[in-house]
Amino acid sequence: MHRILPDHRAPLFDQAATRRIEEAAAARLPPHTLMQRAGEATARLARALAPHARRIWIACGPGNNGGDGLEAALHLRTAGYPVTVTWLGQPGHAPADAQRSWQRAHDACVAFADTPPPDLGPADLCVDALLGIGLAPGGAQRAPDPRLRAWLDALHASPAPVLAVDLPSGLLADTGQYAGGLAPPGATPPRSARHTLSLLTLKPALFTGAGRDAAGAVWLHDLGVAPGTEPPCAWLSGAPAPLARAHASHKGSYGDVAVVGGEGLAQRGLGMSGAALLAASAALHGGAGRVLVALLDEGLQPLDTAQPELMLRRFDALDLERLTVVCGCGGGEAVRPLLPRVLAAAPRLVLDADALNAIAADPALQHQLSDRAARGQATVLTPHPLEAARLLGLDTAQVQAHRLQAARLLAERFRCVAVLKGSGSVVAEPGQPPAINPTGNARLATAGTGDVLAGLVGARLASGHRAFDAAAGACWLHGRAADGWREGRALTASALARRLGA
DSSP states (O other): OEEOOTTOOEEEOOHHHHHHHHHHHHHHSOTTHHHHHHHHHHHHHHHHHOTTOSOEEEEEOSSHHHHHHHHHHHHHHHTTOOEEEEESOOTTSSOHHHHHHHHHHHHTTOEEOSSOOSOOOTTSEEEEESOTTOSOTTOOOSOOOHHHHHHHHHHHHOSSOEEEESSOTTBOTTTSOBOTTOSOSSSOOOSSOEEEEEESSOOGGGGSTTHHHHHOEEEEEOTTOOOTTOOOSEEEOOOOOOOOOOSSOOGGGGOEEEEEEOOOHHHHSOOOHHHHHHHHHHHHHTTOSEEEEEESSTTOOOOOTTOTTSEEOOGGGOOGGGSEEEEOTTOGGGGGGGHHHHHHHOSEEEEOTHHHHHHHTOHHHHHHHHHTGGGTOEEEEOOOHHHHHHHHTOOHHHHHHTHHHHHHHHHHHHTSEEEEOSTTOEEEOTTSOOEEOOOOOGGGOSTTHHHHHHHHHHHHHHTTOOHHHHHHHHHHHHHHHHHTOOTTSOOOHHHHHHHTTO
């Protein structure tokens, strides 16, 4: 058993693959072996998380996830911990393995109750063994037992830490979203610490969408079972390889990035040059050899005095065929007429913000974007969920409900690398499993951080990384910078960009 850390690259398996791995292992092991291992592992982690607990509540569902909880109750009771179990099952009506675990817990004099114990405190522990991966992939289920909803509410509201067995109950293993009617009330973070012990495999839900808040710290116990030939559906991104710089190198060794964007006030009364300058700053601090900036403001800003290293150019003076181009940050309507030339000429291209909105509204630009791959031109799209929805002809809720699928669709449709931003950003390329980024936090929910990410992708692309590796590495570094932010200090996009070189 080990904790999954942000620098840990790991395969992820969806619900169907996890079931196949489980069934294959159960067929070659003695009956009840996997449940006994799961219960023992859960009890061991529970003791490590709450060694001085005055009481432990284990909420058990009617299926095998509940059986894991019953088995854990046996081990904790044997170790002298005061355990109370609430169980949605009935003796004689549970799955065979869960029935065995109920009998073992009953014989060990584990205390059963109809309601959670009162007055759980921060030093106590709740164990969520209600559902695990037992929900159907689409979230369809019969009307839940009223006790299930009540116990879920109690888990969400508890001041005691919560340890989820395999998956936080109500979360869909493949998407990181809650099944209908099972989401916690409101959008506030959990009241207490959250831990999840994922069994057999790591599931995508633990690392994207609502899953990151629900899961908290993620641990893995493979129960002594290898996945065999089962292919992962996705990967958890690990730390990127550092950029090695030879002593005998020069600024041309690390590529030229040109940022095209920043519509001026004269266009629509909406000055957005800051977005382009943030992207340029990120490219500069992210390691690009030179950074050129083509602001679409009619040349009103000849110099960024805070960053004189940035070289301002008119768009028509850029030698696009030799550059890595980051296009769209703050581009407004002014970027739209420039896109045909950018799409045709730039050998390496990052498209963000208004460039994506312009492409979503123009089928001709969409065809031009898709044609780049046949010419060997690398492209990375960096949409947030609303921009992704526009590109796919969906709404934001549909994108968020299936984040991995949406990222794959973007990559396949436009034959490029797509970064679907958000909690657990998803990076996809055609024909390969996507990657989920494990770094970052809510401090990034501030204006300009997306522009910083686009510039950083451009810097890594210019340095010679494959488009997928450039995007995945940039996401990891971008999030890691936010994770290392000093407590109590506001994160701003400009400070984040400067932090990238630290």
